[in-house]
Amino acid sequence: MSDSIRVAIAGHGLMARVHAHAWRTMPYFFQVGRPVEVAVLLGTDPERTQRAADSLHIRQTETDVQRLIARGDIDILDICAPGDAHARLTIPALEARVHVLCEKPVGTSLEDSRRMADAASKATAHGVVAMAGYNLRHVPAIQEARALIRDGALGSVISIRGQYLQDWLTDPATPMSWRLRKERAGYGALGDIGSHIIDLAQYLVGEDIVETIGYTRTEWAQRPTDSSDGGHEAVTVDDSAAWLGRFSQGSVGTFEASRVSHGHHNQVRIEIDGTRGALAFDFERMNELLVAQGGREPGTFRKLDVTGTGHPYGDVWWPAGLGLAYDHTFVHLVAAFIDCVETGTRVSPSFRDAHQVQSVLASIESSTRTGRWVSTAS
Numbered sequence: 001m002s003d004s005i006r007v008a009i010a011g012h013g014l015m016a017r018v019h020a021h022a023w024r025t026m027p028y029f030f031q032v033g034r035p036v037e038v039a040v041l042l043g044t045d046p047e048r049t050q051r052a053a054d055s056l057h058i059r060q061t062e063t064d065v066q067r068l069i070a071r072g073d074i075d076i077l078d079i080c081a082p083g084d085a086h087a088r089l090t091i092p093a094l095e096a097r098v099h100v101l102c103e104k105p106v107g108t109s110l111e112d113s114r115r116m117a118d119a120a121s122k123a124t125a126h127g128v129v130a131m132a133g134y135n136l137r138h139v140p141a142i143q144e145a146r147a148l149i150r151d152g153a154l155g156s157v158i159s160i161r162g163q164y165l166q167d168w169l170t171d172p173a174t175p176m177s178w179r180l181r182k183e184r185a186g187y188g189a190l191g192d193i194g195s196h197i198i199d200l201a202q203y204l205v206g207e208d209i210v211e212t213i214g215y216t217r218t219e220w221a222q223r224p225t226d227s228s229d230g231g232h233e234a235v236t237v238d239d240s241a242a243w244l245g246r247f248s249q250g251s252v253g254t255f256e257a258s259r260v261s262h263g264h265h266n267q268v269r270i271e272i273d274g275t276r277g278a279l280a281f282d283f284e285r286m287n288e289l290l291v292a293q294g295g296r297e298p299g300t301f302r303k304l305d306v307t308g309t310g311h312p313y314g315d316v317w318w319p320a321g322l323g324l325a326y327d328h329t330f331v332h333l334v335a336a337f338i339d340c341v342e343t344g345t346r347v348s349p350s351f352r353d354a355h356q357v358q359s360v361l362a363s364i365e366s367s368t369r370t371g372r373w374v375s376t377a378s
């Protein structure tokens with residue numbers, strides 16, 4: 001065993017930067033048995049990888065996963081690369097008993113996520129951890145909401161409303177990127193951000209979505225290429241999606257995901273109605289949770305400040321009222337990951353959970369084609 005926990009990050013876009021920050025911040029706030037070192041950046045193109053490693057202050061680079069594994073000095077592979085690389089990187093790493101954290105949605109298809117979940121099950125038998133990057137589970141207000149639901153504060157769940165809206169594709173002149181190519185990303189808004197609200201809803205309610213009916217739409221079928229050739233390329237994924245989901249105990253979910261929604265830089269909303277009360281969460285006010293309690297004279301929503309002692313992660317961070325943000329959720333994610341590695345606690349979200357999300361995405365895509373309800377059984 002080496003003196004430190006050595007992490008390799010795969011990919012060098014936004015999420016690699018977010019994760020590198022999280023790995024470095026986490027040991028300041030959470031107990032870890034050994035120092036954590038972001039040791040290697042794994043990319044595909046040597047020059048781009050080196051440039052990215054320099055800017056992320058990562059000392060070493062690799063451009064081949066087999067070579068990375070063969071070094072024998074990497075404990076964790078943290079995959080922040082596009083979806084089409086997920087299965088190709090994950091499976092050999094797990095087989096070599098390297099722990100894997102993989103960004104969401106895992107893989108680009110049901111086939112990918114099934115293979116990854118199977119590899120994770122086998123690796124678990126050897127104490128190897130595989131976790132998916134659904135960071136929103138680790139928002140304190142979401143943890144608090146889940147505990148309230150588990151304690152019965154809402155009674156039984158009647159309906160769930162989930163919405164994830166962004167605006168970064170509202171301009172038709174925004175060029176192509178891997179996120180707009182089906183073969184690289186699998187889905188558009190549906191997979192990129194719709195997957196978050198599917199995972200959140202299933203996590204909060206504690207039930208799977210078993211059937212969906214949905215509709216996806218691509219507003220701008222072509223965009224400028226991402227090279228400077230002045231040409232255009234076909235967009236092969238959705239810009240927006242809306243769907244209904246039936247949960248295993250019969251409650252109904254209404255969902256919407258869009259990357260072409262003016263005014264919404266990054267709005268995640270989730271509301272849950274139960275027989276005795278309701279909850280509402282909005283990422284734009286992520287340090288709060290709204291709670292309504294029924295009774296003879298039902299009140300409106302009451303605002304709960306979820307910062308500080310007595311609230312999830314409240315003793316780890318700043319005193320009450322100072323608040324947490326997007327980056328903290330990734331610190332929580334990697335802290336949970338390390339806890340699983342060091343103490344064998346249950347992985348959440350697991351690759352099985354992530355495969356279940358993929359099966360919901362696949363059912364929505366198929367429902368868009370058939371116009372009918374489609375089962376998520378896979």
Ligand code: SOE
Pocket residue numbers: 014166192193
């Ligand atoms: C882009 O839509 C994106 O980076 C998502 O891929 C992430 O999951 C989300 O955290 C922020 O927005």
